[in-house]
Amino acid sequence: xxxxxxxxxxxxxxxxxxxxxxxxxxxxxxxxxxxxxxxxxxxxxxxxxxxxxxxxxxxxxxxxxxxxxxxxxxxxxxxxxxxxxxxxxxxxxxxxxxxxxxxxxxxxxxxxxxxxxxxxxxxxxxxxxxxxxxxxxxxxxxxxxxxxxxxxxxxxxxxxxxxxxxxxxxxxxxxxxxxxxxxxxxxxxxxxxxxxxxxxxxxxxxxxxxxxxxxxxxxxxxxxxxxxxxxxxxxxxxxxxxxxxxxxxxxxxx
Amino acid sequence: xxxxxxxxxxxxxxxxxxxxxxxxxxxxxxxxxxxxxxxxxxxxxxxxxxxxxxxxxxxxxxxxxxxxxxxxxxxxxxxxxxxxxxxxxxxxxxxxxxxxxxxxxxxxxxxxxxxxxxxxxxxxxxxxxxxxxxxxxxxxxxxxxxxxxxxxxxxxxxxxxxxxxxxxxxxxxxxxxxxxxxxxxxxxxxxxxxxxxxxxxxxxxxxxxxxxxxxxxxxxxxxxxxxxxxxxxxxxxxxxxxxxxxxxxxxxxxxxxxxxxxxxxxxxxxxxxxxxxxxxxxxxxxxxxxxxxxxxxxxxxxxxxxxxxxxxxxxxxxxxxxxxxxxxxxxxxxxxxxxxx
Numbered sequence: 001x002x003x004x005x006x007x008x009x010x011x012x013x014x015x016x017x018x019x020x021x022x023x024x025x026x027x028x029x030x031x032x033x034x035x036x037x038x039x040x041x042x043x044x045x046x047x048x049x050x051x052x053x054x055x056x057x058x059x060x061x062x063x064x065x066x067x068x069x070x071x072x073x074x075x076x077x078x079x080x081x082x083x084x085x086x087x088x089x090x091x092x093x094x095x096x097x098x099x100x101x102x103x104x105x106x107x108x109x110x111x112x113x114x115x116x117x118x119x120x121x122x123x124x125x126x127x128x129x130x131x132x133x134x135x136x137x138x139x140x141x142x143x144x145x146x147x148x149x150x151x152x153x154x155x156x157x158x159x160x161x162x163x164x165x166x167x168x169x170x171x172x173x174x175x176x177x178x179x180x181x182x183x184x185x186x187x188x189x190x191x192x193x194x195x196x197x198x199x200x201x202x203x204x205x206x207x208x209x210x211x212x213x214x215x216x217x218x219x220x221x222x223x224x225x226x227x228x229x230x231x232x233x234x235x236x237x238x239x240x241x242x243x244x245x246x247x248x249x250x251x252x253x254x
Numbered sequence: 255x256x257x258x259x260x261x262x263x264x265x266x267x268x269x270x271x272x273x274x275x276x277x278x279x280x281x282x283x284x285x286x287x288x289x290x291x292x293x294x295x296x297x298x299x300x301x302x303x304x305x306x307x308x309x310x311x312x313x314x315x316x317x318x319x320x321x322x323x324x325x326x327x328x329x330x331x332x333x334x335x336x337x338x339x340x341x342x343x344x345x346x347x348x349x350x351x352x353x354x355x356x357x358x359x360x361x362x363x364x365x366x367x368x369x370x371x372x373x374x375x376x377x378x379x380x381x382x383x384x385x386x387x388x389x390x391x392x393x394x395x396x397x398x399x400x401x402x403x404x405x406x407x408x409x410x411x412x413x414x415x416x417x418x419x420x421x422x423x424x425x426x427x428x429x430x431x432x433x434x435x436x437x438x439x440x441x442x443x444x445x446x447x448x449x450x451x452x453x454x455x456x457x458x459x460x461x462x463x464x465x466x467x468x469x470x471x472x473x474x475x476x477x478x479x480x481x482x483x484x485x486x487x488x489x490x491x492x493x494x495x496x497x498x499x500x501x502x503x504x505x506x507x508x509x510x511x512x513x514x515x516x517x518x519x520x521x522x523x524x525x526x527x528x529x530x531x532x533x534x535x536x537x538x539x540x541x542x543x544x545x546x547x548x549x550x551x552x553x554x555x556x557x558x559x560x561x562x563x564x565x566x567x568x569x570x571x572x573x574x575x576x577x578x579x580x581x582x583x584x585x586x587x588x589x590x591x592x593x594x595x
Contacts, residue, residue: 149341151337151339151341152341152343152344154301154328154341155335155341156343156354157327157328157329158299158301158328158329158331158333158334158335159329159334159354159355159395159396159399160329160330160332160355160399160400161329161355162327162329163329169354170343173345174343174344174345248345251379252344252345252379252381253379253381253382254378254379254380254381254382
């Protein structure tokens, strides 16, 4: 009985994916994807996603570690701050980013002096993706670091390791499955980022915007193949992270 | 040699301790939970800072709050700490755990594994180990790392008695063989006695007494120290050098019947009795107070005579006073009390 209930809920949740797979035809995929330049958005999405992940690892990991280790005053305030960008609808984030990094803001002017712009550029796309995906990474990284027993780190210190070495030999390996999960969720968010992107980075096109414009211009049938591309591109990393952390867990259990 | 003379502030009291452990020496810090025993170990390990103090290990000053101020970080102290949780690194095999802190070669590692009975487990993951095995790995990991002093914070609590005794003997043997000073924290007297060649009694941050285990147990320095090492009854006696005082009665140091040559003869009435191990435990009302005693046989109803073997005596202020027969001008057996209930 419980299996049936679970199966019904599970299938209902998978509904959109099932619909996508049942409404696609090979000919539609072939004709959509073989159009000239059809795969350029894929490249844009992959590149911006990679940059986004790099930025998240560099800025999100230390913040998450500090939050997890209680080294910051008023820890709830820090968490609430990170949660804020999770609670804001992506569309609103996009609007607010205009006020933050748009051409007529101090940051925008500074970027202008460097011949950069944070609207309708690759930079803008990356900024939008970082803001849409950062809280997913930071919060799961925080949880991953919190899961590492501080007594293990203490013991490693007493065995002669300075803190940086403890982080590399104990903290990081133990937190890595959690970090990988967080990173892969952030990757999926970055790949699918749309709300903030459509406001500040209409160009260059990533896959989500390509789906949207194809839908607007030629209709549902020709948009669906790009949805499949999005799924195929966004999914492997989370899947790999999941399988890998499950294996790490199994190995630990001996 | 490990010398520590420290004062550490805690929320409700200050821990003051001054200990000295020679190489190969085994000191037990004994006291009730919350007495500040663990705090002392953490300060020695560099995990907590003292308000005032100086810790010297061998030639090295690890902590000094007076100039020249020093606070060597934990990773440079070469002090091993073993807690109740063995804190093995769960992502590393037994072999990698053992080798974690040291630059040890394979023969040394294999020898240690053999001594600890871990020979067949080197490639196992910690999650697979039993409690006793886990502690042996943690111990081996400490001993294979550069380690000039060993701190043991109730490491074997929670293991069953025979396993605990075996591990305690193992550690004691290794400490002697290595010639490192060792400090054990224990709240069970038997654990402390099984390990230590010196016993320090700690209560609410104060070091009450420090001496060979026999002496601390048989001649506690104060009434409080006596209570902590298991004296459950205090009977008023006359004829002490300072006049009136109390004799401390340890349940395990009583004999049924009158043996005036061996201690104080007490006469009282049995108020409750219960089987205890292979014998009996009885509460006996003597001179307006209740004492507990262990007896080989079931005590009778009504009046009961027993002898407290060579008890310690305490003056009105609670500090130990000499037993009446210890005064040189008195012969053996003189001045021993007879107390009637």
